[in-house]
Amino acid sequence: MILTNVDHIPGKRIIEHYGLVSGSTVRAKHVGRDLMASLKNIVGGELKGYTELLQDSRRQAVERMVVQAEELGANAVVNVRFSTSSVAQGAAEIYAYGTAVRTED
């Protein structure tokens, strides 16, 4: 599965469009990570626990989008975008969306 965030695939020709595919996940942080983060907050710097959490959820959102694209028979997703929104306190939704297409091999 090829992913790009431009409206074509550099070096390849698109032969069929399947329309929008998307994947999302809502994740909450857990207490242990929160505690570590609040300690790290005193001196500043990277909050690794949160970085990992957001990376994991983004990966899952992309995976769900890819599964949807595969079901349609696509072999690439172009124009992929990410969006993050906080649903409730301590929980965030990560959304990935794009256009499923088929390229010549």
Add this chain to the structure above:
Amino acid sequence: MIGFLTTFGLPLGFIVLAMITGTILERRHFRDIERREKALRHVPVLTTRQYPDAVRVLEARMVSGAVVVSIDHFKRFLAMLRNVFGGEVRSYCSLLDRGRREAILRMKEQWPQAELIVNLRIETSSISQGRRKTIGSTEVLAYGTAIRYADIPRE
């Protein structure tokens, strides 16, 4: 006396401690960023979608990098003071600069063989600290499409 110390001394001590370690850590981070930026300078990053038409593309794939950073207590305190007088909050500027550069570097490091990255998008979101709702930390995501050319002489 002891009461005075615990009510004012402890928070003050925290702020001084945060100032010293925070400044050291930040400087170290910036040095690290500069070193890695130099090593990856040969990969240009564009915000446009165009790439040279003349070259044949071997492979293209999406790359991304993300980081969550927070500022120290001292800078948070400075920013609070800034809220009274207004003006540019420099302590937050350096936080965001740190986050963005780190995210772009991680994106580049995901596929170091790339020759060009087009359509760079940067997204910044703040992570609230629960009840107090102060913006102490920020998440930066950088993503783009990395391209590797087919027929460029590689040294």
